[in-house]
Amino acid sequence: MDSKSPIRLPVIDFSHLKTPDPSDRFVWESVRTDVFEAFRDYGCFEASSFVSIDLQESVHDALKQLFDLPLETKLRNTSEIAFHGYVQSPKVPLYESMGIGNPFIPENVDSFTDLMWPHGNPKFCESIKAYSRKLHELDVTVKKMVFESLGLENYLDEQMQSTGYLLKVMKYRAPEPNESDIGLHTHTDTNIMTILHQDEIGGLEIQTKDDEWIRVKVSPNSFVVVAGETFNVWLNGRLHVPFHRVMMTGNRARYSLGFFSVKKSSSLVKAFDEMVDEEHPLLFKPFDYGEFLKFFYKQGGIKSKFALKTYCGNDLRVSNHAERS
Ligand SMILES: O=C(O)CCC(=O)C(=O)O
Numbered sequence: 001m002d003s004k005s006p007i008r009l010p011v012i013d014f015s016h017l018k019t020p021d022p023s024d025r026f027v028w029e030s031v032r033t034d035v036f037e038a039f040r041d042y043g044c045f046e047a048s049s050f051v052s053i054d055l056q057e058s059v060h061d062a063l064k065q066l067f068d069l070p071l072e073t074k075l076r077n078t079s080e081i082a083f084h085g086y087v088q089s090p091k092v093p094l095y096e097s098m099g100i101g102n103p104f105i106p107e108n109v110d111s112f113t114d115l116m117w118p119h120g121n122p123k124f125c126e127s128i129k130a131y132s133r134k135l136h137e138l139d140v141t142v143k144k145m146v147f148e149s150l151g152l153e154n155y156l157d158e159q160m161q162s163t164g165y166l167l168k169v170m171k172y173r174a175p176e177p178n179e180s181d182i183g184l185h186t187h188t189d190t191n192i193m194t195i196l197h198q199d200e201i202g203g204l205e206i207q208t209k210d211d212e213w214i215r216v217k218v219s220p221n222s223f224v225v226v227a228g229e230t231f232n233v234w235l236n237g238r239l240h241v242p243f244h245r246v247m248m249t250g251n252r253a254r255y256s257l258g259f260f261s262v263k264k265s266s267s268l269v270k271a272f273d274e275m276v277d278e279e280h281p282l283l284f285k286p287f288d289y290g291e292f293l294k295f296f297y298k299q300g301g302i303k304s305k306f307a308l309k310t311y312c313g314n315d316l317r318v319s320n321h322a323e324r325s
Pocket residue numbers: 170184189196197198204244245246256257258
């Protein structure tokens with residue numbers, strides 16, 4: 001048996017939740033408990049049954065069509081914001097990605113589609129729009145559940161106002177026989193939260209608190225929801241933020257998709273006051289997200305494993321010592 005297969009991420013069924021604010025409190029509260037415990041213990045979970053298999057399939061067809069476009073067409077997708085444009089880098093030779101900012105705004109998907117297909121591609125456009133609406137709904141639902149679990153619901157609206165979104169679509173080609181099988185290096189996500197979906201090739205691996213790697217089971221109908229560093233700063237360390245990576249196997253290309261919620265640049269990230277007390281001393285000093293990203297990319301971006309701790313970690317030993325002296 002594969003040494004990475006015995007443990008599985010918690011699987012949470014979202015099919016009984018009709019809307020983000022359901023009338024059935026019992027279902028809501030039981031899913032909410034599962035979500036919070038999964039984030040606390042694993043930093044992630046599989047959310048099943050949130051979109052239909054038909055929609056998943058049409059989005060995956062759309063991705064293949066997109067990455068099959070000629071390179072010069074893909075390069076038209078440019079942006080000053082990291083990962084919003086076309087990305088291909090010798091640091092991650094198997095990897096290629098493109099991004100659509102705030103994709104639940106229909107005009108943003110329209111202009112991306114026009115850029116790639118000047119004669120139009122209504123099927124691509126409509127399936128990405130429908131998908132983004134669902135992912136946005138899942139994002140809000142999960143955050144509302146985590147905030148409610150800690151009595152922080154009053155912060156939700158304010159935090160949503162200062163959040164931007166990125167739909168990042170990714171292709172990993174199969175490695176040549178002499179190449180490394182690393183699709184994406186071990187990293188944590190520095191943003192608030194990420195919702196991932198991978199196709200049937202698989203390869204996403206998540207590290208547990210006990211440093212064991214779990215190879216995420218492929219499922220056509222589920223997403224992996226991953227807690228990011230920013231979320232953990234707000235909650236002053238109450239979540240686990242998992243290391244993860246992509247390892248390629250076999251000889252077929254892998255397609256995946258990530259819906260990233262990101263604190264807007266030039267907004268302050270700091271722990272909520274209620275999360276800091278004697279038992280939970282402040283772990284991270286308040287910081288500006290845009291400034292942190294500049295530091296992060298200077299350090300080599302995705303390869304710098306403990307970037308946030310290095311940037312703004314509160315060295316408790318030092319501050320305790322300072323208080324004493
Ligand atoms: O492709 C994947 O499944 C993972 C991507 C990822 O972790 C990231 O872009 O941060």
